[in-house]
Amino acid sequence: MASKKNVYFFGKGKAEGxxxxxxxxxxxxxxxxxxxxxxxxxxxxxxxxxxxxAAYYENKNKYPKEIKDEVEAGLKRLEAVMKKKLGxxxxxxxxxxxxxxxxxxxxxxxxxxxxxxxxxxxxxxxTKTGNPRFAWDAYRRFxxxxxxxxxxxxxxxxxxxxxALKKSKNxxxxxxxxxxxxxxxxxxxxxxVKKNTGKDFPQAPLDQLWGxxxxxxxxxxxxxxxxxxxxEDIRNLKGTAVNVQSMVFGNFGDDSxxxxxxxxxxxxxxxxxxxEYLMNAQGEDVxxxxxxxxxxxxxxxxxxxxxxxxxxxxxxxxxxxKDMQDMEFTVQQGELFLLQTRNGKRAGTAAVKCAVDxxxxxxxxxxxxxxxxxxxxxxxxxxxxxxxxxxxxxxxxTKGLNASPGAGTGRIVFNxxxxxxxxxxxxxxxLVRKDTSPEDIGGMVVSQGILTSxxxxxxxxxxxxxxxxxxxxxxxxGVLVEGNTVEIGGKRFNEGDWITIDGTxxxxxxxxxxxxAPSISKDVNTFLKWCDDVRAGSVRGRVKGxxxxxxxxxxxxxxxxxxxxxxxxxxCRTEHMFFDKEKLIHFRAMIVAETxxxxxxxxxxxxxxxQKDFFGIFKAMEGRPVTIRLLxxxxxxxxxHTKEEVEELAGHLNISAEKLxxxxxxxxxxxxxxxHRGCRLAVTYxxxxxxxxxxxxxxxxxxxxxxxxxxxxxxxxxxxxxxxLRLLRPNAEKILEKVFTAAGVKxxxxxxxxxxxxxxxxxxxxxxxxADFFSFGTNDLTQMTFxxxxxxxxxxxxxxxEKNVLDVDxxxxxxxxxxxGLMELAIKEGRSVKPDLKMGICGEHGGDPTTIxxxxxxxxxxxxxxxxxxxxxxxxGAQAVINNSGKNITGGGSGKTKPxxxxxxxxxxxxxxxxxxxxxxxxxxxAxxxxTxxxTGxxxTGxxxTxxxxTxxxxTGxxxxTGxxxTGxxxxTGxxxxTxxxxxxAxxxSVVL
Ligand code: ADP
Ligand code: MG
Ligand code: MG
Numbered sequence: 001m002a003s004k005k006n007v008y009f010f011g012k013g014k015a016e017g018x019x020x021x022x023x024x025x026x027x028x029x030x031x032x033x034x035x036x037x038x039x040x041x042x043x044x045x046x047x048x049x050x051x052x053x054a055a056y057y058e059n060k061n062k063y064p065k066e067i068k069d070e071v072e073a074g075l076k077r078l079e080a081v082m083k084k085k086l087g088x089x090x091x092x093x094x095x096x097x098x099x100x101x102x103x104x105x106x107x108x109x110x111x112x113x114x115x116x117x118x119x120x121x122x123x124x125x126x127t128k129t130g131n132p133r134f135a136w137d138a139y140r141r142f143x144x145x146x147x148x149x150x151x152x153x154x155x156x157x158x159x160x161x162x163x164a165l166k167k168s169k170n171x172x173x174x175x176x177x178x179x180x181x182x183x184x185x186x187x188x189x190x191x192x193v194k195k196n197t198g199k200d201f202p203q204a205p206l207d208q209l210w211g212x213x214x215x216x217x218x219x220x221x222x223x224x225x226x227x228x229x230x231x232e233d234i235r236n237l238k239g240t241a242v243n244v245q246s247m248v249f250g251n252f253g254d255d256s257x258x259x260x261x262x263x264x265x266x267x268x269x270x271x272x273x274x275x276e277y278l279m280n281a282q283g284e285d286v287x288x289x290x291x292x293x294x295x296x297x298x299x300x301x302x303x304x305x306x307x308x309x310x311x312x313x314x315x316x317x318x319x320x321x322k323d324m325q326d327m328e329f330t331v332q333q334g335e336l337f338l339l340q341t342r343n344g345k346r347a348g349t350a351a352v353k354c355a356v357d358x359x360x361x362x363x364x365x366x367x368x369x370x371x372x373x374x375x376x377x378x379x380x381x382x383x384x385x386x387x388x389x390x391x392x393x394x395x396x397x398t399k400g401l402n403a404s405p406g407a408g409t410g411r412i413v414f415n416x417x418x419x420x421x422x423x424x425x426x427x428x429x430x431l432v433r434k435d436t437s438p439e440d441i442g443g444m445v446v447s448q449g450i451l452t453s454x455x456x457x458x459x460x461x462x463x464x465x466x467x468x469x470x471x472x473x474x475x476x477x478g479v480l481v482e483g484n485t486v487e488i489g490g491k492r493f494n495e496g497d498w499i500t501i502d503g504t505x506x507x508x509x510x511x512x513x514x515x516x517a518p519s520i521s522k523d524v525n526t527f528l529k530w531c532d533d534v535r536a537g538s539v540r541g542r543v544k545g546x547x548x549x550x551x552x553x554x555x556x557x558x559x560x561x562x563x564x565x566x567x568x569x570x571x572c573r574t575e576h577m578f579f580d581k582e583k584l585i586h587f588r589a590m591i592v593a594e595t596x597x598x599x600x601x602x603x604x605x606x607x608x609x610x611q612k613d614f615f616g617i618f619k620a621m622e623g624r625p626v627t628i629r630l631l632x633x634x635x636x637x638x639x640x641h642t643k644e645e646v647e648e649l650a651g652h653l654n655i656s657a658e659k660l661x662x663x664x665x666x667x668x669x670x671x672x673x674x675x676h677r678g679c680r681l682a683v684t685y686x687x688x689x690x691x692x693x694x695x696x697x698x699x700x701x702x703x704x705x706x707x708x709x710x711x712x713x714x715x716x717x718x719x720x721x722x723x724x725l726r727l728l729r730p731n732a733e734k735i736l737e738k739v740f741t742a743a744g745v746k747x748x749x750x751x752x753x754x755x756x757x758x759x760x761x762x763x764x765x766x767x768x769x770x771a772d773f774f775s776f777g778t779n780d781l782t783q784m785t786f787x788x789x790x791x792x793x794x795x796x797x798x799x800x801x802e803k804n805v806l807d808v809d810x811x812x813x814x815x816x817x818x819x820x821g822l823m824e825l826a827i828k829e830g831r832s833v834k835p836d837l838k839m840g841i842c843g844e845h846g847g848d849p850t851t852i853x854x855x856x857x858x859x860x861x862x863x864x865x866x867x868x869x870x871x872x873x874x875x876x877g878a879q880a881v882i883n884n885s886g887k888n889i890t891g892g893g894s895g896k897t898k899p900x901x902x903x904x905x906x907x908x909x910x911x912x913x914x915x916x917x918x919x920x921x922x923x924x925x926x927a928x929x930x931x932t933x934x935x936t937g938x939x940x941t942g943x944x945x946t947x948x949x950x951t952x953x954x955x956t957g958x959x960x961x962t963g964x965x966x967t968g969x970x971x972x973t974g975x976x977x978x979t980x981x982x983x984x985x986a987x988x989x990s991v992v993l
Pocket of ligand 1: 043095096097098099111113245246247248249250282283284328329330339340
């Protein structure tokens, strides 16, 4: 530490740091340095590095002496440049003490302004500036902030005193308070501090400074900062930096002011200077929502020279950083200063518009554009809007600022705690407040929307809501919150009443208006086409491209997904079709049937209905591949439960309810998810799959006859051994053959399987012989690998996450070490038999960006997700390609591929888990050998495998397992990787089951 530089100066056109040093200087400090170097007017100061924050915590909240000296030397230098001394009684230097980590955390850390004022220096300041009102205003603000942040006196205690004073004077605005009033207020504030802390307000400038620096470092671990980092998944930061910067004063009088501005509109992305400001105000006033600020455009009239200078600077900064900038400025007596710039947070619409426009302007290239938009941004674009018919009929109660787009409807709650409480009970809530502050985060997250009566577009509520993608209407003057009731546009509402807000227009409506999904705009289409191009152009070994499919069971879903850009259907679940009322009765009749004849009788009735559904889906997909999964759920799920259902079925079958009852009893299972389901159904009742295959074939024939291109893929679920497929595949082939021959048409149909049982993953080399493709059913694979029942995890999973037993919910993001390890194994083994075996994922995980990245790295050809996540997956897939470009990817099927060594953003693999895996699978070796040896007669596949090869397979099978696991783990050593890769060629063939 001692030898390292800890304090970085900036000022007078030169800085010791620059924009690239964010990890050391924090985002704020790095960009203050950069702006200084660019010659932009920035008040001088110095930045204490993030390493000091780390040292502060390591050292039990104390600093090594050298750091103390270095900071005080920095202060001396600043004093020399400013020609003033901190807290000097006759002409004090005042500073701000500002936090700033490498990643911006708006409103999360505490800033102290006007530090250096004391009972003595306030008088010097008044005399020197000739503005006593300003001096006393600065002092009372300082005591308020310092008292709150450093000394722990509740903010509201000061607010109450201020309020009482204004009331006694019968004035509304802070700005109307006179110097004498403020002097009195300062006295009162000091007493509040004394009363609440037992201490006097510190008068020595250096005590004040160190108190503030400690508070900033202390705020790094404050509850709200920790919570914010957790919420936003911000990890691996050293800490916050501290910026000590000479003050400039926007509260000097009417020729002064302060504001926040964006180089483009952060809600819409339109290239228009955007922002707001307040005259005679300081720092937080604009964002705090105390007064509603003025739009930046009005500054052009009020002070054309400053406006022009500001426009020049924002243009320069945007060009320089090649991104939309979010800036803070202050005008002191007609002189402009920049206090901060950063890449602006933006709503989804704005993110896409900025990206597309900036490419057109030649500011950035397409790859940069793709990396600028987050999957979350796109998700927002698919947020609901108010149904236009309903909106036409409804009259808005009032209109506020359209602070964060999208519509939300929920029941009114008035504070964050209630929001969380109600949400916990499963209620949809809409948070209505005068304004919000960082303590409200928890309640904001769970709200369908946020409505505030004060504050502007850069108020806390607006900024945070945009970041979270939550609809927000801010600064709605027609909203008056009074305790637990609110008046909106003159109408009274109570807690629990429904309202709807439209964050895109700023309107507020009574009641629960219907919301609909929006359509995709031209910009979004352009943008997603770029993403498609990137994915299509990707190459991993023999795998070309990386497609996005959808999970859709109904023609309407398929149509929607097609419109959202799905390149096929990765999973069409046929059971949803059976649950359809019309089919259910026949299906039930089928499962309780006593004989094969009876079963076939019932299935015959279902066949045309299924065929119709398949035809609809094929048609919607216009020739793109459609993977249809044959019946999967346990029969148990179809069994009639209620008395009425049993009676209805008995009537339908013309048998007694008692008889039916006893039959039903035999179908009930105690562990249905591990029971009579998937291809097991077809092993017992082949006619079920036969009927489904026939329906698929007939629907394909119908398409062919109507010249509709069609590409069916039949998928067999819950396979555990190759012998199931050896039994079932020929059945399906026979039926296809029969139907196509009879119709005189030929439609190519592939037959593949799901890999969703751990055994299937382990035995995938054998299964591959009978499968044209694999699709990873990661819901079941996760459930069975963890032995966590998906339907029952709620009782323990939250504790696993809270106690860090697991990092993430394995049903949301794939567990790369365990479940992912099995996938990698299956991919390697499968492709060792069929190098071009097509593989994809169709579990819920297919729409999760981190999982998508994993799927890309391990060599899957496509991901499949729900229709609404398709656009997001198109982007996440492209980002995976870009993030991993130039890196060796596994699972490409070339036999030459090397493990990925890439450090991939957002993936949280750990090494530990892998080690354990290696041990376990090594132990499994003997067992694998034994089984292989036993089998002999499995040569049906047509491959002429020799005994020699079998032996080879035996060995490699086991060894490869070890190799396979390595592939996704980025932290493995090179030596090990090589061994794994080398063994592959030997893995060629295996016929054994
Ligand atoms: P945050 O990260 O919460 O925005 P900042 O450190 O940027 O906190 O400061 C809060 C407010 O105080 C901002 O409006 C900022 O412009 C203002 N401010 C900070 N330092 C100074 C300064 N030296 N002079 C004038 N205003 C300042
Ligand atoms: Mg702040
Ligand atoms: Mg700021």
